[in-house]
Amino acid sequence: MRRLYVGGLSHTVTQKDLKDRFGKFGDVEDVELRTRKDEDGVPYKTFGYVNINISDADLKKCLTVLNKSKWKGGTLQIETAKESFLNRLCEKTKKSHHPLRMTKIVKKRKNKNWKSLIIYFINI
Numbered sequence: 001m002r003r004l005y006v007g008g009l010s011h012t013v014t015q016k017d018l019k020d021r022f023g024k025f026g027d028v029e030d031v032e033l034r035t036r037k038d039e040d041g042v043p044y045k046t047f048g049y050v051n052i053n054i055s056d057a058d059l060k061k062c063l064t065v066l067n068k069s070k071w072k073g074g075t076l077q078i079e080t081a082k083e084s085f086l087n088r089l090c091e092k093t094k095k096s097h098h099p100l101r102m103t104k105i106v107k108k109r110k111n112k113n114w115k116s117l118i119i120y121f122i123n124i
Helices: 015-023 056-066 085-096 099-108 114-123
Strands: 002-009 027-037 043-053 077-080
Touching (some): 015 056
Antiparallel strands (some): 002 043, 027 043
16 A cells, blocks of 8 residues: 655545545545645645555556646645654654553653653653
8 A cells, every 4th residue: 555645736625536536546545635724714735645555557657647737726746655753753662662661651641742752752
């Protein structure tokens, strides 16, 4: 499975639109849409992530056909998504710490906010 970042989306694009658009190239498992808004609540940036089962050849075809194409008032920018910071942190913690110890740490620090917990894990 691949996770693709899709930028340059129009604010009117729906999850179904993305699923249909990318479904021509592979089996779309999940679509996430995110819209950033200014302080007045007006959307200024819409992007998404598509989790798709796709072969290397179909991925190349998908990028050739869709990347930088005009669609629903936007110009698509498609690339393989980078792994999120929290996923990387989770993997790092799994490799470097015993799971039981991690559970004890989380339970001890559960009254703290998540940012301080992340900083704590990075420093241990």
